[in-house]
Amino acid sequence: KQWYQRRVAITAGDSTIIGGFGDYADFQFLMKLLRQQTIDDEVVGDGVYRDAPAIHNWLRCVLYNRRTKFNPLWNTIVVAGKNYGGEPYLGYVDKIGVAFEEKTVATGFGSYIALPMMRKAMDENPDMGVEEAKAVLKRCLRVLFYRDCRSLNRFQIGVVSAGETSISEPMSADTDWSIGANPSGYE
Numbered sequence: 001k002q003w004y005q006r007r008v009a010i011t012a013g014d015s016t017i018i019g020g021f022g023d024y025a026d027f028q029f030l031m032k033l034l035r036q037q038t039i040d041d042e043v044v045g046d047g048v049y050r051d052a053p054a055i056h057n058w059l060r061c062v063l064y065n066r067r068t069k070f071n072p073l074w075n076t077i078v079v080a081g082k083n084y085g086g087e088p089y090l091g092y093v094d095k096i097g098v099a100f101e102e103k104t105v106a107t108g109f110g111s112y113i114a115l116p117m118m119r120k121a122m123d124e125n126p127d128m129g130v131e132e133a134k135a136v137l138k139r140c141l142r143v144l145f146y147r148d149c150r151s152l153n154r155f156q157i158g159v160v161s162a163g164e165t166s167i168s169e170p171m172s173a174d175t176d177w178s179i180g181a182n183p184s185g186y187e
Contacts (some may be wrong), residue, residue, distance in 0.1 A: 002139075007077070007157070008020045008021070008024070008027060008131060009156045009158050009167045010031055010167070011158075011165055011166075011167060012034060012038070012050075012055055013049055013050065013055075013081075014080040015051065015052065015079030015081045015160060015169060016050075016051065016052045016055055016079065016080070016082075016160070016165070017079075017080045017081060017165060017166055018031070018034070018055070018059075018077060018078070018079055018080075018158075019077070019078040019080070019156075019158065019159055020076070020077055020078075021072040021075065021076045021077075021078075021107040021108055022073075022074045022075035022076055022095065023073070023075060026073040026074050026075050027075050029073065030059065030062065030075065030077070032043055033062065034055070034058075034059075037050070037058065038050075038095050038129055051081065051082065051083045051084050051089075052079055052080065052082055052083060052089040052091070052160075053083050053089055053091070053101075055079055055081070056079040056089070056093060056099065056101070057099075059077050059079065059093050059099075060093045060097050060099040061097075063075070063077075063093055063094070063095060063096070063097045064096070064097025065097075067095065067096045067097050072095045072096060073095060074095050074105040075094075075095055076092070076093070076094045076095065076108065077092070077093045077094075078090070078091070078092055078105055078107065079091040079092075079093070079116035080158060080160050081160050081165070082160060085187070086162070088160070089101065090102060090103065090104070090105055091105070092105040092107070103122060104118040104122055105116065106140075107147055109144060109147070109151075110140065110144055112144060113140075113144055113147060114140035114141070114143070114144055117136070117140050117143065118136060118137075118140060121136040127171035130159055130161060134157055134159075137157055138157075138174075141155050141173045142173035142174065142175060143162060145173055145175060147174070153172045153173055153175065154170045154171070154172055154179025155170070155171065155172075155173070156168050156169070156170055156171070157171075
């Protein structure tokens, strides 16, 4: 039960959310390092704190450094937030330090199935609101769960907007397995 409720998304500062995919112990290690960096920033006391692009770049450096020592951290990280100018930022970094910034990102199996769905939704409605975006994400996660039934139907949704930075409680996608009662085309 305790493992089922584990969180893989955390807030970092007032305007950044970090989500992890992969080995949970490695994710905890990265978050411990990030907390220490935050403490170091506060000790300096110059009023400068890391925004989302700075955290993303720092994570890229840490993951690339571990890779070059042949001891990679087995994680894929998504960083969402705002830069110092208040503009939205979404970045991806994997276990070998490959990093990029994009309007939509996904990890694992989601990069094959959910990412095209998110890109299509963004093309159709580039000015979608928070609730519309949440609906798209829930639809993507439901499709992913249908495609990989061994996965865990639990997720969290993080929101970084002008007024809030929040991470939801763990939730499940609504599923309807009656659709699989009469498969056809496989005879």
